[in-house]
Amino acid sequence: MRLGGRLAAAIEVLEDIGRRHRPVADALKDWGLSHRFAGGGDRAAIGNIVYDALRHKRSAGWLLGEDTPRAVGFGALLLEWGQTAQSLNDALDGDKFAPPLLSATEMQTIAGRRLADAPPAVRADIPDWCEPLFERAFGEAWVGEGAALATRPPLDIRVNTLQADRARVLKELADTGAQATRIAPLGIRIPPIDGDGRHPNVQVEPAFQKGWFEVQDEGSQIAATLAGAEAGMQVLDFCAGAGGKTLALSAAMDNRGQIFAHDAEKARLAPIFDRIRRSENRNVQVVTKPVELAPLSNHMDIVLVDAPCTGSGTWRRRPDAKWRLTQRQLDARKGEQSAILDAARAYVKPGGLLVYITCSVFSEENDEQIAAFRERNSRFVPVDHRALWDRYFPGHEAATRIGAGGDISLSPALSGTDGFYFCAMRNVS
Template sequence: MTPSARIQAAIELLDAIIAAARDGGPAADTLIARYFKERRYAGARDRRAVRDHVYDAIRRAAERPDTGRVAMIGLTQDQPALAALFDGSPHAPLPIEPGEAGALASAVPGWLQPLLAALVEQDALLGRAPVDLRVNRLRATPAQVAPLLPDATAIPGLPDALRLPEGWPIEQHPAWQDGLVEVQDAGSQWIAAACVAQLGMTVVDLCAGAGGKTLALAAAMAGQGRLIAADTIRSRLARLEPRAERAGATFIDTLLLDQSHEARGLAHLQEQADVVLVDAPCSGTGTWRRNPEARWRLTPARLDRLIAEQARILDFAAPLVRPGGLLVYATCALVDREGRDQVAAFLGRHEGWIAEPIDLPVGRAHGGGLLLTPGHDGSDGFYFARLRRQA
């Protein structure tokens, strides 16, 4: 592909990503993979260059552009040399007309800016994220794994964590294939640490998804106790089984819940759990480094629906906790309505609960919990709080 043809390919992909963001279609990575599967002529350098163009254009435009061409013309403001590639040659985009406007550069959509926690460093939300790993104590120790990954560095305060450069292909490495490490952002590892799960406990991961935090809890429990991974989406839970087998976490029980009738499916666990983790569905504003097009999908109405769902989940999670036990609430979001305000509302609805301090060498205290941000902590953005049910 010529450099100009790469620009045209990026425009076509951006058109597809914009449409998917508007209509609830596939994620950008999925669309990019499909695009090149149908274009075998594109070499590795072509694919890398096009992908970089696409993500550079997405990262600089907080508001969803009308077209891929608008997004790419906006990118020429940051990379002026690209403007010459709009030359109208075969397989190239038409020249940029005088006065033709590109997408405006911004980190956060205008409507969302006042809703973010005041501590958030907005410019850091769109940097490129590294590859964070958690050494799986069920298979190995950090001392055994570190020599296998000489490119990795330690993450201060997290004894089981390693960090690789952005884009490092860890899933091709035997350390991952043999279950010695799991890909897990440092912030997610801090949340698992806040659960203080221990050997012999009963622990429920209530919104387990594919089980990233479930596996961290399994390692903290040394493979002994009762660990239940629950979710309402069968396809997500199905991804946990092979991951758990690879990790040696074979004691995990999965529980598929009926959407809107979760309390019925959880009744047998009432007041049984030492720890319940609610890693709630959220806006994902803390993960924009990895999923920058998520900004184009989020709307005020969708945010309202997510906040209502978070409150509903907390309400049916609370009865599962035994007196004296913990409910850990977490979101990969930086919006106060999803974090600080959600915890305050829960405490207002439920007597006999307190938000207890979380003694971790990370984040900043914020409304009864901790706020982690890419700019301050080098991790994805998270809010989490530890709620104790009083005996």
């Protein structure tokens, strides 16, 4: 397929997403199943256009003066693919599978607009209703932070020190462009792709099958490291999900001590069993029933709450979620977070830590949630987060924000990671 056919297909997928309000991955999968003639390279390029269009929906639509699937599809190529209006028309001209060329009116609109002149929420590529949330979280830097959440993400992996070291994994992945991460000591990064490229499928690598590494964003790795799990500790991962942080904590403990992996929804835990077997994490117990949790009360050195959240910090990877999010959903997540914190505190022993993490950038889910929890639970006191950061990541002071109330924030513009929030509170009772 030439660029014209790929763009037409991307517009078709974008129309399907808008019409049926469905996740982008589902829409792309269905398109592929109904167009089996498209090769792997074509499907990757179409997916790139769709994801770019969703990341830049506001700015791409603004350039063409409307937010139709056609407009944001063309706009994505202008913003991410190094195309100009004229080069696009030249590339599409004569391609019978291409959408109609840019009209004279569209060409004039594009020529007369500079993204620097667009409204702030357009430059940040966020919904209008999220503007005050970003201002509250980032202050004067909010437009740049929003724009950074609309960029293409890298592919990050964490070396499993139970099986390998970073030098060994870097050697295995040398042909992928992999490099050591800037902050996380066990991280490896494959840079963002360009144009119609695609990331390598690292999960088919023999090194992955042997358990040498796991796919995990550098920000998630940093949060797991900051939790401070050490050999011999008793740790409860209260919202373990698929187990990414559970495995990172287990490796940090060198398989000594005990980690209990729990999640209120058993289905989320399903992937953890294969991951444990592959990585040889032997100090993890999966706990699903309340009766199994009861003996852990007041006994845990660390209780990790990787709370369900809006996922606003992951919008680079899940841009369709940005446009589906509503205030009602945010309020629902806040209620869940509050209830989970109140439940998790019961398992922290005196002197132990309650660690709260989200992959959100919103204050409502982060520092405001912690402030409300502390009003209800004065015996939990934040640790010195500046000292904590300097202990694990010396020399990287500029890569994070340390909150006045005691917390740590990461973001694409500041840290080069997904957006994450971290707060560790000690039980001083």
